[in-house]
Amino acid sequence: MNEPSTRRTGAVALVAVLAIGATAVAADKKKKDYRAAAVEVMKASFQSKGQASVDRLNQDEVQTTCSQYNASKPVPRALAKKLQEAQLATIQYPADGKFLGSWENGEKIAQTGVGKQFSDDPSKPAGGNCYACHQLSAKELSYGTIGPTLYQYGRLRGNSEPILKYTWGKLWNSQAFNACSDMPRFGHQGILTEEQLKDVMALLLDPESPVNK
Structure with a gap:
């Protein structure tokens, strides 16, 4: 294969890679747009009533992170460890040191x-x-x-x-x-x-x- 042909092949491959990357980015953005749209629909559909207020739709940091994963897309091990360590720090043990009641x-x-x-x-x-x-x-x-x-x-x-x-x-x-x-x-x-x-x-x-x- 001569040099010009090799260059053309390399250029085509580069364009293909860039196209795939752009498609993935666009798909990810579309998912985020769908997610944001879904949240807006829920907020518009529900009304606060008694103790069940619309602010229940607001997610904390760990809920927001977990919403990005599911059974087919599990949480990466390193991220899971980080999340667990942060949540472990929230645990409050009994003030009197007694664990068992009735x-x-x-x-x-x-x-x-x-x-x-x-x-x-x-x-x-x-x-x-x-x-x-x-x-x-x-x-x-x-x-x-x-x-x-x-x-x-x-x-x-x-x-x-x-x-x-x-x-x-x-x-x-x-x-x-x-x-x-x-x-x-x-x-x-x-x-x-x-x-x-x-x-x-x-x-x-x-x-x-x-x-x-």
């Missing part, structure tokens, strides 16, 4: 999804609605399977200090251990109070809890 109250919290809706009384505590995603007790006939089974959680793991802290942290902010987790950040977002979290902890770890029978 498993009986914890069972009630796990069974109710009341709270945070516009029709709920904001002066009353919210529920955890744990059974919507997990199996906890063998006696429950209906439960969700989005999350793993928690049946015999404490019986299998014990109640050492590391387990207590891990379980509390998972309830407080699940994204501290699994970046972009779908599990609600019960403590971090103020869904459950410290006392309620202790009760849920007891449900999971108390040997007398139906979870561990």
Whole structure:
């Protein structure tokens, strides 16, 4: 092949590479435009009512980041580690150093999804609605399977200090251990109070809890 022909081939290849790059950039911009348009549509479609206000559509930094990924496009490992470290720093452990409350109250919290809706009384505590995603007790006939089974959680793991802290942290902010987790950040977002979290902890770890029978 002579020199002019080689140059033409190289030029064509360069143009092709640039075209592919430009197409990728344009596609990425289009996705961002679609995302922004979708947010505007949601904000225009919803109205604040009671405690359910439109500001719930506003995402914090980790939510904004996680919205860019999904099952087919997982979060890069380095970014996931960075997100988890930032969320780990948000965990607040019990002020009195006691992790376990009443498993009986914890069972009630796990069974109710009341709270945070516009029709709920904001002066009353919210529920955890744990059974919507997990199996906890063998006696429950209906439960969700989005999350793993928690049946015999404490019986299998014990109640050492590391387990207590891990379980509390998972309830407080699940994204501290699994970046972009779908599990609600019960403590971090103020869904459950410290006392309620202790009760849920007891449900999971108390040997007398139906979870561990």
